[in-house]
Amino acid sequence: MSPRLQRAGTGAAPQKKEGKMKPLEKLTDQIVRRVSINLREFDFDVRPYVHRTVPISHLLKFCAFYGITPHHPVHFRSRHSNLAGSYFLGKCAIDDSVIYKSDIRGDELKLRGEVIHCQGEDIPAEHDQSFVIRDSFLVKTLVHSYPHDPERLNRFPITSSVSLPYANIHGSPLRGCFLGPFSTVDISALHDCIVGAFSYVQVGELSHARIDPGLVWIRSGQETEFRFQFTKAIVNKYIFFGPNKGFRGIFADFLEARETEFQRVFETVHLEPVSVPSGASLNRYALLKPKSKIGENVLVAQGAYVENSTMGKGANAQENCYVIDSHLDGRNVLAHGAKLIHARLGEKVFAGFNAFLRGRADAPLIVGEGSIIMPHTIIDLEPESDAPLEIPPGHLVWGYVTDKETLRQHSIALDALSEVDGEFTLGEMRFRGSGSGFVRGFQHRIESILRDNGAYFDGEKNRGHAQKEQHISFNIIHPHLRGQREGLFPATDIRP
Amino acid sequence: MSPRLQRAGTGAAPQKKEGKMKPLEKLTDQIVRRVSINLREFDFDVRPYVHRTVPISHLLKFCAFYGITPHHPVHFRSRHSNLAGSYFLGKCAIDDSVIYKSDIRGDELKLRGEVIHCQGEDIPAEHDQSFVIRDSFLVKTLVHSYPHDPERLNRFPITSSVSLPYANIHGSPLRGCFLGPFSTVDISALHDCIVGAFSYVQVGELSHARIDPGLVWIRSGQETEFRFQFTKAIVNKYIFFGPNKGFRGIFADFLEARETEFQRVFETVHLEPVSVPSGASLNRYALLKPKSKIGENVLVAQGAYVENSTMGKGANAQENCYVIDSHLDGRNVLAHGAKLIHARLGEKVFAGFNAFLRGRADAPLIVGEGSIIMPHTIIDLEPESDAPLEIPPGHLVWGYVTDKETLRQHSIALDALSEVDGEFTLGEMRFRGSGSGFVRGFQHRIESILRDNGAYFDGEKNRGHAQKEQHISFNIIHPHLRGQREGLFPATDIRP
Numbered sequence: 001m002s003p004r005l006q007r008a009g010t011g012a013a014p015q016k017k018e019g020k021m022k023p024l025e026k027l028t029d030q031i032v033r034r035v036s037i038n039l040r041e042f043d044f045d046v047r048p049y050v051h052r053t054v055p056i057s058h059l060l061k062f063c064a065f066y067g068i069t070p071h072h073p074v075h076f077r078s079r080h081s082n083l084a085g086s087y088f089l090g091k092c093a094i095d096d097s098v099i100y101k102s103d104i105r106g107d108e109l110k111l112r113g114e115v116i117h118c119q120g121e122d123i124p125a126e127h128d129q130s131f132v133i134r135d136s137f138l139v140k141t142l143v144h145s146y147p148h149d150p151e152r153l154n155r156f157p158i159t160s161s162v163s164l165p166y167a168n169i170h171g172s173p174l175r176g177c178f179l180g181p182f183s184t185v186d187i188s189a190l191h192d193c194i195v196g197a198f199s200y201v202q203v204g205e206l207s208h209a210r211i212d213p214g215l216v217w218i219r220s221g222q223e224t225e226f227r228f229q230f231t232k233a234i235v236n237k238y239i240f241f242g243p244n245k246g247f248r249g250i251f252a253d254f255l256e257a258r259e260t261e262f263q264r265v266f267e268t269v270h271l272e273p274v275s276v277p278s279g280a281s282l283n284r285y286a287l288l289k290p291k292s293k294i295g296e297n298v299l300v301a302q303g304a305y306v307e308n309s310t311m312g313k314g315a316n317a318q319e320n321c322y323v324i325d326s327h328l329d330g331r332n333v334l335a336h337g338a339k340l341i342h343a344r345l346g347e348k349v350f351a352g353f354n355a356f357l358r359g360r361a362d363a364p365l366i367v368g369e370g371s372i373i374m375p376h377t378i379i380d381l382e383p384e385s386d387a388p389l390e391i392p393p394g395h396l397v398w399g400y401v402t403d404k405e406t407l408r409q410h411s412i413a414l415d416a417l418s419e420v421d422g423e424f425t426l427g428e429m430r431f432r433g434s435g436s437g438f439v440r441g442f443q444h445r446i447e448s449i450l451r452d453n454g455a456y457f458d459g460e461k462n463r464g465h466a467q468k469e470q471h472i473s474f475n476i477i478h479p480h481l482r483g484q485r486e487g488l489f490p491a492t493d494i495r496p
Numbered sequence: 497m498s499p500r501l502q503r504a505g506t507g508a509a510p511q512k513k514e515g516k517m518k519p520l521e522k523l524t525d526q527i528v529r530r531v532s533i534n535l536r537e538f539d540f541d542v543r544p545y546v547h548r549t550v551p552i553s554h555l556l557k558f559c560a561f562y563g564i565t566p567h568h569p570v571h572f573r574s575r576h577s578n579l580a581g582s583y584f585l586g587k588c589a590i591d592d593s594v595i596y597k598s599d600i601r602g603d604e605l606k607l608r609g610e611v612i613h614c615q616g617e618d619i620p621a622e623h624d625q626s627f628v629i630r631d632s633f634l635v636k637t638l639v640h641s642y643p644h645d646p647e648r649l650n651r652f653p654i655t656s657s658v659s660l661p662y663a664n665i666h667g668s669p670l671r672g673c674f675l676g677p678f679s680t681v682d683i684s685a686l687h688d689c690i691v692g693a694f695s696y697v698q699v700g701e702l703s704h705a706r707i708d709p710g711l712v713w714i715r716s717g718q719e720t721e722f723r724f725q726f727t728k729a730i731v732n733k734y735i736f737f738g739p740n741k742g743f744r745g746i747f748a749d750f751l752e753a754r755e756t757e758f759q760r761v762f763e764t765v766h767l768e769p770v771s772v773p774s775g776a777s778l779n780r781y782a783l784l785k786p787k788s789k790i791g792e793n794v795l796v797a798q799g800a801y802v803e804n805s806t807m808g809k810g811a812n813a814q815e816n817c818y819v820i821d822s823h824l825d826g827r828n829v830l831a832h833g834a835k836l837i838h839a840r841l842g843e844k845v846f847a848g849f850n851a852f853l854r855g856r857a858d859a860p861l862i863v864g865e866g867s868i869i870m871p872h873t874i875i876d877l878e879p880e881s882d883a884p885l886e887i888p889p890g891h892l893v894w895g896y897v898t899d900k901e902t903l904r905q906h907s908i909a910l911d912a913l914s915e916v917d918g919e920f921t922l923g924e925m926r927f928r929g930s931g932s933g934f935v936r937g938f939q940h941r942i943e944s945i946l947r948d949n950g951a952y953f954d955g956e957k958n959r960g961h962a963q964k965e966q967h968i969s970f971n972i973i974h975p976h977l978r979g980q981r982e983g984l985f986p987a988t989d990i991r992p
Contacts, residue, residue, distance in 0.1 A: 063972075070979025074986055475986065476559075476972035483566025485992055490570055490971065493989035496981055 024056055024082055024487035028098055031137045034160040038176025038192050042210055046162050046178055048243035053139050053164055054100050059084045059479075060487050062101065065285070066092075066475040066494055071468035072107055073128050076475075076494040083477060083489045087285060087302050091130035099133065102141040103302060103319045106131055107465055108452065109146050109156070118150045125153060132157045140165035141179075142319045142336045149173050149189040149205075164197075166251070166320060168336045168353050180213060181247050182239055182337070184353040184375060197241045198230065200353060200376040213241075216376045216398065220441070224433030228374075228398050231428075238356070238378060250380075251356065254339070258305060258322070261287055279457045281466045284474070286317075295330060299453045299466035309340075312347075314455030316466070325361070333449050335375065343367065346393060350446045352377065360385050368393030372414070372442055377401070396439075398429055414439050520552055520578055520983035524594055527633045530656040534672025534688050538706055542658050542674055544739035549635050549660055550596055555580045555975075556983045558597065561781070562588075562971040562990055567964035568603055569624050572971075572990040579973060579985045583781060583798050587626035595629065598637040599798060599815045602627055603961055604948065605642050605652070614646045621649060628653040636661035637675075638815045638832045645669050645685040645701075662747075662816060663691075664832045664849050676709060677743050678735055678833070680849040680871060693737045694726065696849060696872040709737075712872045712894065716937070720929030724870075724895050727924075734852070734874060746876075747852070750835070754801060754818070757783055775953045777962045780970070782813075791826060795949045795962035805836075808843075810951030812962070821857070829945050831871065839863065842889060846942045848873065856881050864889030868910070868938055873897070892935075894925055910935050 021029065028050060035046045062085030066076045069089075078094040086099045090106020109129040110116055116123045129146050132155050141163040147156040148171045156173055163169065163179040172185040179185065180197035189205045196213030203219040211217070214230030241247035276282050280298040288300065289307035299316040300306055309323045312330030317323050322339040329347045334340065338351040342359035349367045351357060352375030359365030363385035367373065371391050379401040381389055389407065391397055396417055399410035409427040417424075420435030431438070450456065454464025479489045517525070524546060531542045558581030562572045565585075574590040582595045586602020605625040606612055612619045625642050628651050637659040643652040644667045657673040659665065664680040673686050676693035685701045692709030699715040707713070710726030737743035772778050776794040784796065785803035795812040796802055805819045808826030813819050818835040825843045830836065834847040838855035845863045847853060848871030855861030859881035863869065867887050875897040877885055885903065887893060892913055895906035905923040913920075916931030927934070946952065950960025975985045 063969075068974065068976060068986055070976065070981075471978040473559075473974035473977045474972075475974055475988070476970075478564065478969035478971055480564060480566065480992075481969045482967040485566075490564055491989075491991040492971070493987075495987040496976075 022056075022487065023485055024059055024098070027080065027082065027096060027488070028056075028137065030096065031098060031135050031160075031162070034135045035137070035162050035176060035178060038160050039178060039194060041192075041208065042194055044178065044194055044210075045243070049164065049178070050137055050162060053246065056487070059098065059100055060481070061085075063479075064088065064099075064477040064489060066477065067469075067472045068475065068494075069468060069472045073109065073111055074494065074496045075128075075130070076492065078477075078489060079491040081489055082479065082487060084479065089472075091128055092133070093130060094133045095135070097133050097136045097138070099136075099141075100139045102138045102143065104131055104133070105142070105144045105301075105319065106146075107469065108144070116146070116153055118148055118153065121150070123150070123153060127154045129154055129156065132159070134158070135160045137162045138167075138169075139163065140320075141167045141169060143169045144319070144336065145171040145187075147171060147173050148187045152189070165247075166255075166337055166354065167195075170336070170353070181241055182251060182354050182376075183211075184337075186353065186375070197239045197247070198235055198354070198376060213239075214376075216374060220433070220438075224438055226374075226398075226429070226431050226438065228429045230378075230400060234378070234400050254322075254356075261289075261305070262303075279454065279459070279467055281454075281470045283469065284472070297455050297457050297464075297466055299455075299464075299469075301465075314450060314453075316450075316453045316455065329369070331450055331455050333446055333453075335449075338373075346370070348446065348450075349373070350442075356380065359389065362386055364388050366390045368395065370414070371395045371397065372446070374398040377410075379407075396442075399427065518552075518983065519981055520555055520594075523576065523578065523592060523984070524552075524633065526592065527594060527631050527656075527658070530631045531633070531658050531672060531674060534656050535674060535690060537688075537704065538690055540674065540690055541739070545660065545674070546633055546658060549742065552983070555594065555596060556977070557581075559975075560584065560595075560973040560985060562973065563965075563968045564971065564990075565964060565968045569605065569607055570990065570992045571624075571626065572988065574973075574985060575987040577985055578975065578983060580975065585968075587624055588629070589626060590629045591631070593629050593632045593634070595632075595637075596635045598634045598639065600627055600629070601638070601640045601797075601815065602642075602652075603965065604640070612642070612649055614644055614649065617646070619646070619649060623650045625650055625652060627651075628655070630654070631656045633658045634663075634665075635659065636816075637663045637665060639665045640815070640832065641667035641683075643667060643669050644683045648685070660693075661743075662751075662833055662850065666832070666849070677737055678747060678850050678872075679707075680833075682849065682871070693735045693743070694731055694850070694872060709735075710872075712870065716929070716934075720934055722870075722894075722925070722927050722934065724925045726874075726896060730874070730896050750818075750852075757785075757801070758799075775950065775955070775963055777950075777966045779965065780968070793951050793953050793960075793962055795951075795960075795965075797961075810946060810949075812945075812949045812951065825865070827946055827951050829942055829949075831945075842866070844942065844946075845869070846938075852876065855885065858882055860884050862886045864891065866910070867891045867893065868942070870894040873906075875903075892938075895923065 032047050064083035065087045067089040072090045075091045080096045081094050082098045085101040088104045090109045110125045136158050159175045161174045161177040164181040166182045167179040168184040171187045173189045176192040177190050179195045182198045183195045184200045186202040188203050191207040194210040198214050199211045200216045214235040216228040218226040238250045240249040276294045277296045279296050282300045283302040285302035286300045286304045291308040292306045293310040295313040297314045298311045301319045303319045304317040304321045306323045309326045312328050315328040315332040317334045318336045320337045321334045324341045326340040326343045328345045331348045332345050333350045335353045337354040339356050343365040345367045346369030348370050351373040355373050355377045357379045360381050394414045395411050397411040401407045401410050418436040418439050424431040454466035456462040528543050560579035561583045563585040568586045571587045576592045577590050578594045581597040584600045586605045606621045632654050653669050655671045657670045659675040660677040662678045663675040667683045668681040669685045672688040675691045678694045679691045680696045682698040684699050687703040690706045695707045696712045710731040712724040714722040734746045736745040772790045773792045775792050778796045779798040781798035782796045782800045787804040788802045789806040791809040793810040794807045797815045799815045800813040801818045803820045805822045808824050811824040811828040813830045814832045816833045817830045820837045822836040822839045824841045827844045828841050829846045831849045833850040835852050839861040841863045842865030844866050847869040851869050851873045853875045856877050890910045891907050893907040897903045897906050914932040914935050920927040950962035952958040
C-alpha cells in the first residue's frame with residue numbers, strides 16, 4: 001500500500017483504542033470540525049475525505065525537514081502538530097496542523113524593507129513575510145511564493161483549511177477552504193471555498209464559492225477572463241475521487257508506479273554526490289535517474305523526478321515535476337506538478353501547474369519554442385499513436401488534447417490571441433478581455449519565474465533559487481514514537 | 497586525518513580570513529578567554545589545548561542529535577553554539593558553547609517531585625533537573641547522570657569549562673575547569689580546577705586545585721580515601737599529551753584504528769534493523785560487529801562498540817565502551833569508556849570509567865565473579881604472553897597490571913579489604929578509612945547501576961535505561977553551512 005496515495009477502499013478508519021482517542025486522531029478531528037464549520041453553507045462534510053486520504057499509521061513514519069541557507073530568513077516554529085515527511089524553507093509558524101509530505105517552500109518570502117509589487121503598487125514590506133499554518137490539514141501539498149494579497153502582505157495564512165494530494169497553494173492565503181486533489185490556487189485569496197479536483201483558480205479574491213472539478217479559471221480584475229471546463233468523464237478518467245473513496249485514475253497510477261523510487265532518497269543521510277554544473281542545483285530530495293543531463297543554471301527542486309532526460313541551460317523542474325524520456329532545449333519552466341513523458345520542448349516553453357504532457361516512445365510530443373501550456377492541461381497521446389504530435393512555436397494550449405484534431409480545438413497562436421479584444425470562444429474555452437494584455441502578462445510572468453529561479457545567472461549577477469539553494473542544510477524533526485503525544489512532533493523553534 | 501583524535505602536529509591553527517574572525521573562531525576565542533581567567537592562578541593557558549584538539553573544519557561536518565522518548569523530559573534549547581556530531585537526551589540548555597561529538601545523556605535527570613538521595617538526605621526535586629552548558633568547550637566528552645551537589649540540585653551546570661576527548665563528567669557540576677583527555681570527574685562539584693590527563697576524581701567538592709595526570713582519587717567525607725598515582729612514564733605511554741601537541745599513545749592508536757567503522761552508523765538514516773532480545777536495547781548510534789551475541793536486558797549505549805563478543809543477560813556497555821573478542825557472563829557493568837579486549841568477565845564483574853583491560857588471543861584476561869576493576873585501571877598483558885591472567889573472584893584491582901606479579905601489587909581480596917580499618921598501603925596505593933564501608937559502598941553503587949540500566953527487568957517491573965530507550969526518535973540539527981553564522985548551529989528550542 002502506498003503511503004503517498006490512498007487508494008479507494010484501503011484507507012484506515014479512525015482508530016479508537018479503549019474508547020480513548022489518540023492525540024493525532026484528536027488533532028485531526030479538531031481540524032475537520034473547524035473546516036466543516038467554515039463550509040457549513042455547502043453542507044460539505046470534510047471528514048470522509050480526510051480520514052481516507054492517509055492512514056494515521058503513515059503519519060508516524062516520516063521525519064520533517066527544515067532547510068537552512070544564508071539566503072533565506074530562518075525561523076521555524078511548530079506546536080501541537082504533525083509534520084510527517086514534510087519540507088520547510090523560510091519563515092514558518094505552524095500550530096495544531098497535520099502536514100504530510102508537503103513542501104512549504106518559502107524561498108520567495110520578502111524580507112522587511114523589500115518592495116512588494118502588488119496590483120500595480122510598490123509596497124515595502126513592514127515585517128519579514130512568513131507562512132502561518134493553523135488548524136489545517138495539508139497532504140502532499142505544495143505551498144510556495146509570497147502572499148500577494150495587499151490586505152495581508154506580511155503573513156501567508158492557511159487557516160482552518162484542508163488540502164488533498166498534489167494541490168498547489170501558490171502565493172494564496174486561505175481561510176476555511178477545501179482543496180481537492182491536483183487543484184491549484186494561484187495568487188488568490190480564498191475564504192470559505194471548495195475547490196474541486198484538478199481545478200485551477202487565479203482570480204484575485206474568492207469568497208463562499210464552490211468550484212466544480214476540472215475548471216481552469218483565470219480572472220484579472222473585471223476585464224480579463226479565461227475559462228475552460230473539463231468534462232466530468234475526463235476528470236474521472238484522470239482523477240476519480242469522492243468521499244470515502246480516496247482517489248484513483250491515470251494520475252494515481254502514474255505516481256504510484258514511481259513511489260518507491262523516492263524511498264532511497266529519504267533513507268540515506270549522505271547520498272553519493274551527483275556532480276552538476278556550476279550555477280545548477282539538484283535538490284537533495286529530488287531524484288535524478290540514469291542517463292539524465294543537467295545543464296547550467298538548472299533547478300531541480302525537492303520532490304522532482306528526472307529520468308533519461310536532458311535539462312537544457314536554465315530549465316527548471318519544480319516540486320513534484322516528472323521529466324521522463326524528454327529533452328528540454330533550455331529556459332523552460334515546468335511549474336509545480338507538471339509532468340513530461342516522451343516530450344521535446346523548444347526554448348522557453350512553459351508548462352503550467354499540474355500539466356500532464358505525455359507523448360509516446362514512437363510518437364513524441366514536440367512543443368515549439370515560446371509556446372505556453374496552460375496550467376492543468378492534459379496532452380496525452382494514445383498508446384497506439386505512431387506519429388509525433390507537434391505544437392508549433394508561439395502557441396497557447398489548454399484543455400484536453402490527444403491528437404492533431406483535438407489540438408486544433410484547444411490551441412491558438414499567441415499572435416492570433418493578441419488580436420482578440422472582447423469575447424472569443426473555442427470549444428469549451430471562453431476568453432474575454434485584451435488578448436495582447438493576457439499574452440504579455442503571461443510572458444512577463446514566465447520571465448519572472450526564470451529570473452527568480454536563476455536561469456540568467458552569469459557567475460556573479462542574477463542569482464536565483466538554483467544558486468541560493470546550493471548550500472542548504474537540513475534540520476530533521478522526528479515525531480514522538482510513544483506516549484501521550486504519540487505521532488505529534490515536538491514543539492520546535494528554530495532561529496538563526 | 498581522524499576527526500576524532502587530533503594527532504600531534506596536525507592540528508589546524510586558528511584561521512584568519514581577511515583580518516576577520518569567523519563566528520566559530522570568535523566563539524572559541526571567547527570560551528578560551530573565560531576559562532583562562534578562571535584558571536589564572538595556575539598561569540594555565542587553555543588556548544594551545546583547544547586550538548589543537550579539533551580543526552575548525554571538522555566542527556562544520558557533523559549534525560547533532562536530540563533523542564526523544566516518552567520516558568525522558570523533553571526540553572532542548574541551544575543558542576550561539578556549535579554542537580557538531582553530539583548526542584543529547586533529556587533537558588538541556590546550551591549557550592555559547594562548542595560541543596563536538598559529545599554525549600550529553602540526561603536519562604537520569606530527576607523530575608519535579610522525585611526524591612533525590614543526596615549525602616544521606618532524601619530531598620524532593622523542586623523543579624525538573626536539567627543540564628546547563630554555558631561558555632564551554634567539550635570535545636568527545638561524556639556527560640551523564642544527575643547533579644549530586646546538594647547546593648545545586650536542580651541544575652547541572654558546566655560553565656566556562658574545557659573538556660578534552662574521552663573525559664567523563666558524571667553527575668558533576670563544573671565551573672571554570674579544564675579536564676584533560678581520558679579524565680573523569682565523578683559525583684563531585686569542581687570550581688576552578690585543572691584535572692590532568694587520565695585522572696579520576698570522586699571527592700565531593702574541589703576548588704582551586706590542580707590534579708596531576710594519572711591520579712586516581714576517591715575521598716568520601718573526612719574518613720575514607722583511596723589514592724593511586726600512575727607514574728609519568730605509564731601515563732605518557734598510554735596518553736602522551738601536551739600543549740600544541742594533541743595527544744597520542746596506546747589509547748589514541750586503539751581508538752583511531754576503529755574510527756572509520758563508526759562512519760556508516762552516522763551516514764544512514766535507517767540502518768538495517770538488528771534483532772535483540774526483548775528487554776535489551778542496542779542504541780542506533782552504537783556499533784555491533786559480526787559474531788556478537790546480545791542477551792536479555794543488555795544495554796549497548798550510543799558510541800559503544802561490540803565485536804565478536806557475548807554480552808550475557810543484564811550486562812551493559814556504556815558510552816564509548818569497546819568490547820572485543822570478549823565474553824561477559826551477565827550483570828556486568830562497563831562504565832563509560834571502559835575497554836575489554838580478549839577478556840572473560842564472570843557474573844557482576846564491574847569495570848570502572850576508562851578502564852583498559854586487554855588480554856591477548858592466546859592469553860586472555862579472566863576476571864572472577866564479583867570482582868571490581870577500579871576506574872582508570874590499565875590491565876595490559878604483554879603481546880608475547882602465553883598464559884591467561886586470572887583475577888580471582890571477589891577482588892579489587894587498580895593501577896597498572898601486566899602480569900601475575902604486578903597483579904599482586906595492585907589487587908586485594910574484597911574480604912581482606914573489608915577487614916581494614918585505618919591506613920592501608922600497597923605499592924603506590926594508599927587507603928584509609930573503613931574498608932568494609934568502602935566495599936559495601938562500591939557494591940551498593942554497582943547494584944544501583946544495574947537496576948538503573950534495566951538489568952533486572954522482568955517484563956513488567958524494574959524497567960531501566962535498556963527498556964526506556966527502545967523507542968527513541970532523534971531530532972537532527974545541522975549547522976549553518978555558509979554566511980555570517982557559518983559553523984554555528986541555529987538557535988533551537990524543542991519541547992514536548
